[in-house]
Amino acid sequence: MSEAFVDAARQAGFPCNSDFNGANQEGVGYFHLNIKNGRRFGAADAYLKPAMTRQNLTVFTDAQVKKVVFEGKRSVAVELRHKGRDRVLRANREIILSGGAINSPQLLQLSGIGDRDILENLGIRCLHELPGVGKNLQEHVDACVLVSSRKNSGFTASFGGLLKMLPDTIRYFLSKRGKLAKSITEAGGFIKSSDSVNRPDVQLHMLPLLFDDSGRDLKLMSNPGYSVHVCVLRPKSSGTVTITSADPFAAPEIDYNFFADPDDCKVMVDGIRQARRILAAKAFDDYRGEELHPGADRQSDEQIIEKVKEKVGLVYHPVGTCKMGTDRMAVVDPQLRVHGLEGLRVVDASIMPRLISGNTNAPTIAIAEKAADMILEKAEGCDI
Ligand SMILES: Cc1cc2nc3c(=O)[nH]c(=O)nc-3n(C[C@H](O)[C@H](O)[C@H](O)COP(=O)(O)OP(=O)(O)OC[C@H]3O[C@@H](n4cnc5c(N)ncnc54)[C@H](O)[C@@H]3O)c2cc1C
Known part of the structure; x- marks a missing residue:
């Protein structure tokens, strides 16, 4: 499905890019991943663990x-x-x-x-x-286009879907290779929301499953489908982190203030339209079912943004x-x-x-x- 996404984007006229971190960010392709021996290799693995024996370090x-x-x-x-x-x-x-x-x-x-x-x-x-x-809080506000699939080739959180993954699970534990040794978000891209901008202002993440609400919607995820997440790369809206109590164990209030600036709404709506263009391309013909979100009946700017706000997400950035x-x-x-x-x-x-x-x-x-x-x-x- 990740390959279908890259092919579809090419068919829809978007450039391909083999290195988003290279000279030019624009295009669709595959993300670089911090994976070593089949596991995410985080800062603790890379920096802290090798230093743990030092005399001047206490964790x-x-x-x-x-x-x-x-x-x-x-x-x-x-x-x-x-x-x-x-x-x-x-x-x-x-x-x-x-x-x-x-x-x-x-x-x-x-x-x-x-x-x-x-x-x-x-x-x-x-x-x-x-x-x-605590001021100036910025985050990549995110929304998704969810499409049901006629082919069950992605991930589903159903009993059958988990059973189908059994060979990959065994392979992962035996060799740390295969599907489970990769990221669920392999493909994506950095694109322009419209011809009027001069550099990418939208990032796309393709997921071979119906992924919404940070993966909490298990009912949705138990059905075959795919998602393209659209995020506003340089949002103009900013929010706040504010303590609500002198108690250090009380959670602070986090107010992202998403879409306070109308320009962010415009980039998001245009980005959703670009994602739809990709999903409508030939490479998805064998998969394409119904657009579940925002929904094919949502075509005007107002209709799209209203639906986006119902399921607004973020990229944890x-x-x-x-x-x-x-x-x-x-x-x-x-x-x-x-x-x-x-x-x-x-x-x-x-x-x-x-x-x-x-x-x-x-x-x-x-x-x-x-x-x-x-x-x-x-x-x-x-x-x-
Ligand atoms: C679910 C998720 C997925 C992500 N995926 C990606 C990705 O694929 N690619 C990417 O580029 N970025 C990703 N990010 C973003 C990336 O992880 C962050 O940008 C990065 O970790 C920020 O680093 P940091 O040091 O600022 O904060 P953190 O990594 O959050 O580190 C802060 C640390 O401080 C500790 N801490 C906080 N308060 C206290 C306290 N009072 N006392 C003691 N310890 C405390 C926390 O426990 C934490 O360990 C993801 C984030 C999340 C949450």
């Missing part, structure tokens, strides 16, 4: 940091709950927050860093006012809530040090000022690599 698991402790404007320790026990860890040199775009701003707010009104309303003393903490910069709303400076404070950096996806036009894992690793260089230079006495 606490089942631990949650509650706040950063300050002496004046200098961060000196973190308070944490570790295996049910409260502890304080002091820092000799500096503290690096890498809680991600949801939890790094949460931790700063819990520590008294952020928008004064929000903090004081919750009874938290504002140690340092930084109004940008939150960024921007501790943005790097030098303006009033910036949280960290170009060396990722929190503005106005000493001994505290943020190193994760939250520091991206703008959401990048692609998946966020590799860019976050690039941020971490760059930060490591900057921290080492500082440790070695260079004034940067």
Whole structure:
């Protein structure tokens, strides 16, 4: 089905691209994947595990940091709950927050860093006012075109579908090869939503199953079908992450504010139309059943966006809530040090000022690599 998608896109007039990370991003093709020996090879595998034997590294698991402790404007320790026990860890040199775009701003707010009104309303003393903490939340807002299939060649979450996967499951456990050693999202593309834009503003993810609501809709998924997910690559809408309590174990409020900017609606509607063009091409003739979502009867901009909003999704790419910069709303400076404070950096996806036009894992690793260089230079006495 992934091959059908690439063929269909070519038939519909979209360029093919064998390397989205090469000189030109535009086109359809296959994604690069972080897979080694049949498993996703994450940052822990690549960076942490090889360093675990070092004398100067201690990893606490089942631990949650509650706040950063300050002496004046200098961060000196973190308070944490570790295996049910409260502890304080002091820092000799500096503290690096890498809680991600949801939890790094949460931790700063819990520590008294952020928008004064929000903090004081919750009874938290504002140690340092930084109004940008938790603002500027950006994410790839996503919607799908779901089509039922006349051929049962993709994945289904039904008993029969799972049984059909048995040979692949055995093969995977014996050799770490085959379908299960790949990604369910092999094919996709970066396309222009219309001729009026000069570079791709939409990403497509093709899935050989009826995948909606982050895979929670098992009833839908038990039927044969396929999905093309359409996401807005550079959304203009932005939202917020805000603590709702001084309790570090309470979840913050996450408001993506999707589609607040009408331009995002336009890109999404045009992107859905482009996905439909691909799905209508000859390569899908043997598969094509009924368009289940948004539904073939939904053709006008208003009808499409209304339906999209019923099932709006995301690509798990939150960024921007501790943005790097030098303006009033910036949280960290170009060396990722929190503005106005000493001994505290943020190193994760939250520091991206703008959401990048692609998946966020590799860019976050690039941020971490760059930060490591900057921290080492500082440790070695260079004034940067
Ligand atoms: C389901 C899913 C699928 C994804 N798929 C892809 C993909 O295919 N390709 C891609 O490029 N990107 C993908 N991403 C996005 C990618 O994973 C993120 O962009 C990247 O992990 C961001 O890194 P980070 O360091 O900013 O945050 P994270 O990776 O979220 O790391 C933050 C860490 O901090 C820990 N933490 C948070 N708060 C605390 C606290 N108070 N105390 C202690 N620890 C804390 C968290 O447990 C977590 O381990 C996906 C994300 C998700 C959720």
